[in-house]
Structure formats: structure tokens, C-alpha cells
Amino acid sequence: MDLIRTVDGMQDHADVARSKGQTLALVPTLGALHEGHLALVRRALKEADHVTVSVFVNPTQFGPDEDYDEYPRDLEGDRDKLEALGVDVLFAPSVAEMYPYADDEALAGPLSWVEVEHLDQHLCGAYREGHFRGVTTVVTKLFHACKPDIGVFGKKDAQQYVILKHLVEDLLLDIDIVGVPTVREADGLAQSSRNAYLSETEREQATVLYDAVSAAEEAIQGGEQDAQAVVRAMDNILVTAPDGEVEYAEVVDAHTLQPVEHLAPGQDVLAAVAVYFGETRLIDNAFVEVPSA
Numbered sequence: 478m479d480l481i482r483t484v485d486g487m488q489d490h491a492d493v494a495r496s497k498g499q500t501l502a503l504v505p506t507l508g509a510l511h512e513g514h515l516a517l518v519r520r521a522l523k524e525a526d527h528v529t530v531s532v533f534v535n536p537t538q539f540g541p542d543e544d545y546d547e548y549p550r551d552l553e554g555d556r557d558k559l560e561a562l563g564v565d566v567l568f569a570p571s572v573a574e575m576y577p578y579a580d581d582e583a584l585a586g587p588l589s590w591v592e593v594e595h596l597d598q599h600l601c602g603a604y605r606e607g608h609f610r611g612v613t614t615v616v617t618k619l620f621h622a623c624k625p626d627i628g629v630f631g632k633k634d635a636q637q638y639v640i641l642k643h644l645v646e647d648l649l650l651d652i653d654i655v656g657v658p659t660v661r662e663a664d665g666l667a668q669s670s671r672n673a674y675l676s677e678t679e680r681e682q683a684t685v686l687y688d689a690v691s692a693a694e695e696a697i698q699g700g701e702q703d704a705q706a707v708v709r710a711m712d713n714i715l716v717t718a719p720d721g722e723v724e725y726a727e728v729v730d731a732h733t734l735q736p737v738e739h740l741a742p743g744q745d746v747l748a749a750v751a752v753y754f755g756e757t758r759l760i761d762n763a764f765v766e767v768p769s770a
């Protein structure tokens with residue numbers, strides 16, 4: 478596996494692979510890789526001849542009060558895991574390489590942003606101002622650096638996945654966005670780098686997120702068409718975690734990410750929750766197709 482640190486080096490490498498007729502997949506990550514990321518990598522290896530995994534803790538998607546400095550970093554560990562899976566390239570640029578003006582006080586950060594409007598008004602976007610603008614900007618840059626045919630993302634970050642699908646469609650990027658189902662612990666908790674921050678008691682209670690979105694899925698599949706009733710079903714479960722502070726429990730249209738009141742037969746909806754345990758923010762969701770009457 479090659480470790481590439483520069484955008485030029487990455488572009489040259491991608492050009493060579495393309496000139497050999499290979500199909501290219503990119504798995505963008507923030508690093509500190511766990512089983513959830515490795516599922517994305519395995520999928521990429523199935524879908525393409527050549528797989529690049531990027532490890533870049535992207536400062537522009539973290540808010541001023543978020544955990545950018547504390548975010549876990551383990552490039553050596555990540556490298557070993559990716560090498561063992563047979564990944565072709567680990568692309569690990571520095572912040573200066575991705576954002577040449579990041580340290581310039583006058584210019585302060587990127588000069589150009591990529592933004593998908595409206596889809597960040599609800600769910601996580603309502604609470605993390607500027608987060609999705611940071612994600613869409615860095616993912617566009619990673620696409621230009623790595624030149625993939627497909628980009629592989631986890632459906633656990635449901636809003637990100639939907640926004641990125643719109644991004645490639647709106648900007649006519651010739652890249653398929655592949656979504657991979659959430660990888661879970663035995664008790665249902667979605668795998669996340671942030672699970673490592675939970676105390677033993679918080680970890681036990683954190684299963685309420687999965688229980689809540691499962692209850693939403695069950696209610697919708699059982700014929701419930703009132704979105705508020707589905708939200709109440711999720712809330713009733715979330716409140717059973719004494720150390721959890723619910724940020725949101727919402728049901729939105731799975732394509733527009735706008736809230737729905739009445740669930741229409743055949744409609745694709747997304748039931749999603751975010752809960753804080755202490756400083757640790759966890760999310761989970763279920764994509765559900767409303768059954769035909």
C-alpha cells in the first residue's frame with residue numbers, strides 16, 4: 478500500500494491507475510478506523526479495481542465548540558488495518574496541503590466553499606452550523622485529488638449521505654455515491670469513533686438510540702402514518718436513558734430532508750435521532766419505505 482501525502486502525488490497516482498483501465502473507489506474517513514469504516518473499505522474493494530482510503534481530520538467541518546483537537550488520531554494503526562485489507566493507497570494530506578490559507582489570519586481558511594443549500598436545515602444541520610458546508614467542501618476536494626469513479630460512505634451519517642448524493646447530481650460529477658448500512662455492536666449500538674468516550678453506564682444506556690429508530694421503523698411498517706406519533710414512539714424510548722440528553726428525534730422525507738406530517742404510501746422517509754451522553758454526541762437512523770396501504 479502506498480502512503481501519499483500530497484494532492485499532486487495523489488492525482489498522478491490516480492492518473493496512472495486510470496490509464497491502466499482500472500476503476501477507482503475512494504473511501505473518505507476522519508481516521509481512527511473501526512469496524513464500521515472497514516465495512517466501507519470491504520465494499521469499495523468489491524466495487525472497484527483500485528481503492529484509496531483518505532484519512533484527514535477536516536477542520537472545516539468542526540464547530541468552534543466541537544472536538545477537533547481531541548478527535549482520535551492513529552495513522553499508524555489505520556495504516557496497518559488498511560494494509561491488511563489490501564487497500565492500494567492511503568491518502569493522508571496535512572491541513573496545509575488541503576487548505577493552503579488555513580493559517581493566514583487575513584484569509585482564514587478556504588477561499589472557496591462548496592455548499593448544498595436547504596438540506597442542512599433539519600436533523601444534525603440545525604445544530605451544527607457550517608458542518609455540512611465543511612463536509613461538502615472537503616469531499617469535493619478529495620474527489621478532485623483522488624479522481625474516483627465511486628465514493629463509499631456510511632449510511633449512519635444519513636444526512637451526509639443524502640447531501641453528497643445531491644452534490645454529485647447537482648454539480649454533474651461523474652461519481653457514484655455508494656451507501657453502506659450501519660455496522661452495529663451486538664446490542665445494536667451503531668459503531669462510532671466517539672463510542673470510546675462513553676463511560677460504562679453511558680455505554681449501557683446508549684442502546685436507546687437503536688431501540689428508538691427500530692421502534693420508528695416498526696411503527697411505520699405497521700401502518701402508522703402520523704409522523705408525530707412516530708416521533709413520540711422514539712421519544713418514549715429515548716427518555717428511558719437517565720444520562721442521555723436528546724438533541725432531536727425527527728422524521729423527514731429521505732430525499733428532501735424536510736419534515737413530514739403525514740407519511741404517504743410509497744414515500745421514503747428517514748427517522749433519525751441525536752443524543753448527548755455527557756460531552757459525547759451519538760446519532761442513529763433508519764431509512765424506511767412507507768408501506769402501500
Ligand code: PAF
Pocket residue numbers: 505506507533535538612615616634637
Ligand atoms: O463521515 C466522515 O467521516 C467525514 O464527514 C468525511 C466524509 C470523511 C469528510 O471529512
